[in-house]
Amino acid sequence: VSFIFTEIYDANSTLINCVCATNIHCQRSAIIYHDKTLSAADFSIIPGIVEGCFVIDSLLYSTLQCLYLDSDCFPILFGLLLREPVGDRDSSIDRMAAKRLGQWTTRLYIILLIIGLSIPALYAIIQSQTLTKTYVKPSFELYEKLQRDHGNALECPCSSIATAYNQFVKIDARFHEICLSPFASNQWYNNLTVGLVSNLSIYDQRDYRRFFSAHLQFLQGLCNISNESVSNTIDQFLSSLLITTQLLSKKDFDARVNSQIELSQLNAPTTLGHFLFLIRNINHGNAIISKYGTNFQYVIDCELQYSTYLFTEAIIYDDECSCGLSPLCTTQANFIESNSSKKIPIQGLKIGCTPSESFRASTLECFYNQSCLNLIQQYTNYKARINPIIPSNSSQFSMNTTMAELIDHLFIEEWATNINYSTYFEKCLPLSCSYTYIQRFNLFYIITLLLGFQGGLTIVLKWICPKLVYGLAKIYNYRKRQTNIIQPSCSHGISTVNITTTNVYNANIDPKPIPTNRTLR
Numbered sequence: 001v002s003f004i005f006t007e008i009y010d011a012n013s014t015l016i017n018c019v020c021a022t023n024i025h026c027q028r029s030a031i032i033y034h035d036k037t038l039s040a041a042d043f044s045i046i047p048g049i050v051e052g053c054f055v056i057d058s059l060l061y062s063t064l065q066c067l068y069l070d071s072d073c074f075p076i077l078f079g080l081l082l083r084e085p086v087g088d089r090d091s092s093i094d095r096m097a098a099k100r101l102g103q104w105t106t107r108l109y110i111i112l113l114i115i116g117l118s119i120p121a122l123y124a125i126i127q128s129q130t131l132t133k134t135y136v137k138p139s140f141e142l143y144e145k146l147q148r149d150h151g152n153a154l155e156c157p158c159s160s161i162a163t164a165y166n167q168f169v170k171i172d173a174r175f176h177e178i179c180l181s182p183f184a185s186n187q188w189y190n191n192l193t194v195g196l197v198s199n200l201s202i203y204d205q206r207d208y209r210r211f212f213s214a215h216l217q218f219l220q221g222l223c224n225i226s227n228e229s230v231s232n233t234i235d236q237f238l239s240s241l242l243i244t245t246q247l248l249s250k251k252d253f254d255a256r257v258n259s260q261i262e263l264s265q266l267n268a269p270t271t272l273g274h275f276l277f278l279i280r281n282i283n284h285g286n287a288i289i290s291k292y293g294t295n296f297q298y299v300i301d302c303e304l305q306y307s308t309y310l311f312t313e314a315i316i317y318d319d320e321c322s323c324g325l326s327p328l329c330t331t332q333a334n335f336i337e338s339n340s341s342k343k344i345p346i347q348g349l350k351i352g353c354t355p356s357e358s359f360r361a362s363t364l365e366c367f368y369n370q371s372c373l374n375l376i377q378q379y380t381n382y383k384a385r386i387n388p389i390i391p392s393n394s395s396q397f398s399m400n401t402t403m404a405e406l407i408d409h410l411f412i413e414e415w416a417t418n419i420n421y422s423t424y425f426e427k428c429l430p431l432s433c434s435y436t437y438i439q440r441f442n443l444f445y446i447i448t449l450l451l452g453f454q455g456g457l458t459i460v461l462k463w464i465c466p467k468l469v470y471g472l473a474k475i476y477n478y479r480k481r482q483t484n485i486i487q488p489s490c491s492h493g494i495s496t497v498n499i500t501t502t503n504v505y506n507a508n509i510d511p512k513p514i515p516t517n518r519t520l521r
Contacts, residue, residue, distance in 0.1 A: 164238065
């Protein structure tokens, strides 16, 4: 391995006048070679610029003499910086012409650079820019803030797209007070009916005591089946899945979950209603005789004493309504005294073709009235006191609401729903949240864009501007030479040459004058 020491040559010769290894202050005038072969015979010295051992030394030793526009060396230096010296094109171009071409090159370069940067800058200012901001694994608090600020523009893909409703939803139903009262309990049914005669046929056919036991059983069964139907509906809904690929906003989440809950709530009474409707039509279509003898009664024909079958006759109720034609025939329920056949009406209760149909047409007014309950207590031989139901101010049903309407609503006063949005967020577990927005003016973006354009544009202009100026100058000079044709002129004149007579004398010869006057034309 050998080291070559930096040497400073004399500009006017090939002699070494200084070695940087021994003298760090070596310097000489900077030169520009006009020949690309770096011929020592064709170069120019740049006034004021000094070459030293280091670049910093060259800068410190130099002056600014050559950097002024009125200096003769500036065009040559500018051409060197553009890597296309004008002087290289034509050696016949003098310094003044080179200076002028260098000035035009500089002006053209600056103008094209300004225009080239103005176009993308104007485009960046006018054109809107679409930007996307992303947050990785945001917390629930950060998500709420982003949701408030950006609304529906916020997108958060769920890492778990399917979640059971029971993870974040709780549903409960509040039933009508009649189903919560002792009247719908099996114990109260047994206590009330124990005082009745076991053979109900001894009561008059229109006596309510024939229906009372059946009505209590039907009420108890309706409350139980409604409770069971509601529980099944809730369990079925909570076990279903909420499928979302994107995290729903709280507003959209509540709307979607509530719509599904409302749909389930509407389907529950419909399912039970269809079931009861089927049973009612089967009973009426097959003309099944009630064991209480309330829809049909047997008719014995004395002429057919040995007949193996009996005829039946439909019972007629209010408004000549026949149980053979309609199961909805009813009349006012009464207690009938066996001795006097006195009828004591019972508020709100009905009797009809079947206990179930008559109870559907009844109301619960008697269960809110102490006098009516005392009447039931009297005729059923019930010893304990019967307390009425205390009406609730928050109930959506009035005391004179029919049982049919309560059955259609499954005895439900209201649905209690609790939706936990934060739990849904945890189950969704978004890996990132992002939003897109449009920005009209971004100074940082414009500066970055211009810097990117400036680099490439500068290289192109440095290459093309000198060539363009030199080419235009050549065209201009050529056209100028073509228009400046020299016109020849011919003139005739007479030139007179006067020759002065000179007398030459010779010492040995007889002098004679020689005539020399002539006229030349």
